[in-house]
Amino acid sequence: MKASGAAPEGAHGATPGAGGASSPVPAVRMTGVDKRFGAVQANRGAAISVASGEIHALVGENGAGKSTLMKVLSGMLVPDAGTIAVGGRDVTGWTTAQAIAAGVGMVHQHFMLIPTLTVAENVVLGREPASVGTFDRARALHDVDELSKQSGLIVPADRLVADLSVGEAQRVEILKTLYRGARILLLDEPTAVLSPPEVTELWGVLRRVRDAGTTIILITHKLDEVMAVTEQITVMRQGMTVARMATRETTPEGIAHAMVGREVDLAVRGARVRSEEEARDEGGEEGVRGEERGALSVQNLVVRGARVERAVNDVSFTVRAGEILGIAGVEGNGQTELLEAIAGLRRATSGEIVLGGKVVTNESVRARGDAGLSHIPEDRHQRGLVLEYSVADNLILGQQHRFSSRGAMDRHAVASNGATQIAAFDIRPTDPALAVRTLSGGNQQKVVIARELSRDFIALLAAQPTRGVDVGAIEFIHDALRKARDAGKAILLVSAELREVLSLSDRIAVMYGGRIVAMMPRAEASEEILGPYMTGARKSTAA
């Protein structure tokens, strides 16, 4: 990453939508878009202009209004104010059906495919080729195969979607929109579920599709993606489009600055530098000392998954106090089951879990919490938060027995704890009585982090701690995790973001197919070294 921050000013810094675009008729031109949901103004005067045949990044923190703006474009939402023009035609307030007919196709973050149907059937769904009133399967297969070859989106048309990898499934999603004649492709955070090689492949696909004349808008908050594949960038912050720039002429720092409105340190900070004395201590009597200091250890753990008998297959490791052990890996390789088993949300088939010297393998969730386990779950909407509950109530979830006496909730304690955490973790808005549902993704995650870090704990399970969280909050959360580590907590980090694992961990393990296939100190790890382990191409027995 370049350190030079002198992104050029002037020429391209023109007001978006006010004539900044170069080509005569932009493929998409939205101006002055307002959209309000109750108390939340999701878009205010947002504007974007996308030239035909370019890959355009729409970046911004979570809750900045990117998805809202794109839903307005795709007809899913009607704007309160503003105009939308596609190919020079005013289409303000159109419906999804009209948008699809006009060639605007959206690829959603969550796949909308039917697993029990084949690729071809999924692609043609809603526009099935028919002969004499019946579904012409052969033609569907042929058409999809043809389109697949034409666009370079290689997928086996006759396979069941259920049997596809995530990367393949995503290609099917893109193919689906192309089949419907999409000339403008909207992609909502398409890399969230992909492994590094799959991401590289996706970029190739997008370039091919672009070269065939399709305009692409990429919604993302990952700056390396923006740098890798886009030509123009529109930045959103708090509902407004605050900057527009050419990718060639800016730097990740420049984009981040525009996203958060202040300087952001993007440097991948390495693990804490240990003093020689510490290193010697650990070399000498590591296991024993670690346990004495309250570590988390797992021995020969086997956990059942939803479909697999051994989603976690004979895993053993120890997290020492004052250490972050990062588990890298493509999602779905047993990380979820591993953490749920440690947290007490899933039964271990066999093996042992030891927390601070105490065996907790068969303890309840609450007992583990009382024994010193803290847990940032990967799915905050399902697990981490009760969305209808207030911020203050969510800040005590899991500790309700500490905030009540003789069965009755201590409302004053709940309120004052709420006020304290909101201030300490800069949660916004600051109203503790607000339903957590109304907060932005980043602030919701801060509620979870605040709760789990402020309790008394020995070990922390941090699963995807910054998923769907904006740049500013990522920085904040990473700092909070480092502080907890430096305060002597044992942290087990699971993240699909390799950069996050590399940036935070002291040691790194790779999980593949339910096993730990590699374990190394941070100093020996890099994306290039970990990549082959993540895809299963390499295995070591070092675990």
Next chain:
Amino acid sequence: MSGHTGAFAEPTPVPDATARAMRRRAALEEALLPPLVALAVILVAGDLLILAYGEAPGAVWRLLAEGTWGNAYGIGQVLYKATTLTCTGLAVAFALRAGLFNIGAEGQLAAGGFGAALAGLALPAGTPSLVAIVICVGAAALCGGAVGAVPGVLRARFGAHEVIVTIMMNFIVLALLNYVVAAKLHVPETLHTPTIRAGAVPRLASSIEAFHGSAASWTIVIVAAAVIGVAWYLFRTRAGFELRAVGLQPAAAEYGGVNVPRAWRNALMLSGAIAGLGGVNYVLGYKGYYEDGFAGGAGFLGIAVALVGRNHPLGVVIAALFFATLSQGGLAINAMVPKQMVDVLQGIVILAVAAAVPEVRRLVRQAARR
């Protein structure tokens, strides 16, 4: 760093005071909208029905108002019906707060009444009134709770769906009670038990002469206490905090250290106990004996009461009064139009509230935005 943002003003956040005001507004909307929608629908649909029957709507409505809230007897009758409906509505609402649909309030209500009668029969005649009432009321809750515990335990242990189990329990309980009363306990020539020896709750008329002849009793106070108790339990206790979390998001509750199956079991058991409490109104407060079939659909109507009352204890009371008024009003207008008209209206209200409230709320919001 570069100044890409220069030309744009910093956005101003929505102030907290505004947010609070909007929240209060939303809460008020939530509480008032269902009854208002129900009322509007009743007036329109009722007019049409009355006209179709060839009567003047104004005259029929006047008759209905006079027969319900127009005199002390009418008020007493409405209160009596509302008391039972409050219990069954509260029971359904309570279970729904835990995410469970208890359709078994009918059987639980009957079981509660039977329990109260059994206790009243078993106690010696000289038992001090207060002691006897406490024991009989406890027996009602216990029997209702026992019936509710069956689907509760089955759900918690085996994952059996509570809708199926509660609805089947209705048949089992009602048939069983029918057998026990008919075979062992009935007064000859009737289908009711002998009169209780102790535990009778005095009628309202015993203190307030104007209510003379109406069935309303001081059970109202017992049920009012239950309403307050349930509200307190749901919104002020740890168990209530956990129960509502289970209802909203079981996965989050589990993560928060709640034993979800146990919460299910307790919720259905307590729901049954609340429904069982309703039996007190008839057995201890009105007739003094258990009679086969006394529940008469009040358990099922409780589902509608919970729906219109939006699962809130206070809303349930308002909804219970509403449905009680309709039911009593049906008798009042029987001279002009058949009382079955009220049954039709009840059905329409339930459909309207279920279907129309979200739609009306959307329209209100839209109008407010302009």
